[in-house]
Amino acid sequence: MSANGNKWIDRVIVIICVVSFGSWLVGLAGSPLFHPDRHAPPRSGDQDPAELALAQAYWNRYPDVSGHSYFGENGVLGTNGARTHYLLHGKAEGRRWGPGPTEEIRSGEVLPSFTDRCNEEKTGRPNR
Structure with missing residues (x-):
């Protein structure tokens, strides 16, 4: 039971990391680094x-x-x-x-x- 429980926890951690990295990439794509003209005063x-x-x-x-x-x-x-x-x-x-x-x-x-x-x-x- 504990071996199956550890696999489930590992999968949840991997999913959380993938979702976090994906949302970071989405934020980066909309940053002034890529579109400085959109964010300029x-x-x-x-x-x-x-x-x-x-x-x-x-x-x-x-x-x-x-x-x-x-x-x-x-x-x-x-x-x-x-x-x-x-x-x-x-x-x-x-x-x-x-x-x-x-x-x-x-x-x-x-x-x-x-x-x-x-x-x-x-x-x-x-x-x-």
């Missing part, structure tokens, strides 16, 4: 020129983020990708958000500050 920041300028400054400063398929310039998140990367990863990594100390934002573009423009005119090359 809307690209609402693409219309805001100030947000675009801030994102462009971040991407210019960090080319590894700029080329990223999720957070980059052509990534799924659009302009929101730069800020999202900064909040999720960049701040903890010590990266800087927004224009640098020698940059200013005017009309949606990041421009060198006045002193950098003067130095560039004198030397013929950017002060960066």
Whole structure:
């Protein structure tokens, strides 16, 4: 009787493992890993020129983020990708958000500050 009881318990354990693994696979198939466009937040920041300028400054400063398929310039998140990367990863990594100390934002573009423009005119090359 105990040998038959052990076979029954073994079969139940195998069935539970197979069902658990199958449901894990179903969840994995619907994850952002396979369908990142379905799970991305809307690209609402693409219309805001100030947000675009801030994102462009971040991407210019960090080319590894700029080329990223999720957070980059052509990534799924659009302009929101730069800020999202900064909040999720960049701040903890010590990266800087927004224009640098020698940059200013005017009309949606990041421009060198006045002193950098003067130095560039004198030397013929950017002060960066």
